[in-house]
Amino acid sequence: MGNRHTAPDSRRCAAVCARFARCGAAFVGCRAAGRQAFGAKGAADSFLNTDLNEILAKHGVTHIDVCGIMTQNCVTHTALSPDAAPYHVRVLSDLCTAPTVLIHAIALNALQDRSSGRFEVVHANPI
Template sequence: MSSLNKIPANSALVIIDVQNDYFVHGAYPQWQVDEALARTLHSVQRAQQQAIPIILVQHIADTTQGEAPFFNPNTQGVEIHPALLAELPNAPIVVKQFADSFDGTELAHLLQGMQIKHLLLCGIMTQNCVTHTALSPAAQAYSVQVIADACTAPTQMVHHISLSALSRRVALINSQDL
């Protein structure tokens, strides 16, 4: 896609786990997370300009067996980043407890209700929740693209290895292509 192209019809932008624990004062800061957030916000603006629905995904740890390393309920770290919430105060939020955003959530039902055929995915962490969502058995019902520069991982190496592996199965684009 070039910047002159529109986002495909019947698309949704799904933003995965852009939560405070992944930022500088959080429990598990990620590589170039502020840059990934800026590109995510650019993707949000492009989707809004084209009236594309946007869905936020929030991971909340299951603490029935004790506290988790991050994303514990009722903590500042589990909250979606405030810059994203400021741009999307009314966006639906899908809460999950597993890497795959479809697993045990209402995401598929929500997308079906919106008659979505194409998914644009971005978020954190590239090698985990983004990859598991993109390759989910439930995602096979959609044309999936990952906005590679609006994702990040613990390190640059992990991010790039993950994108390389993911590119064999899913189309990768950049935020400037929207």
């Protein structure tokens, strides 16, 4: 399961998340019977103004794994989205990155502060 971030070329994030580039919050291993779906998104939260909830519901998804190239933006906003509440969310920390190691670490630390029964930060390596 993946999501593409689209943004006008004039946005500052265009250098990293260029038009139609796969950006943050790509959903992998989401237990959707091995099917892949792609949608376009224009906000950091992959659920916002997209049909992601409908796609996940259609496939009976209960768990989502979130990873991406903007830990502090797309990944955190998607993982903490109110629309993610019905799902068990895992952020695959070693499959995320940010402009610097420090920003990445700060974002992961903030996510770990929110860890609960439905949300966790894990390494993908042992999965």
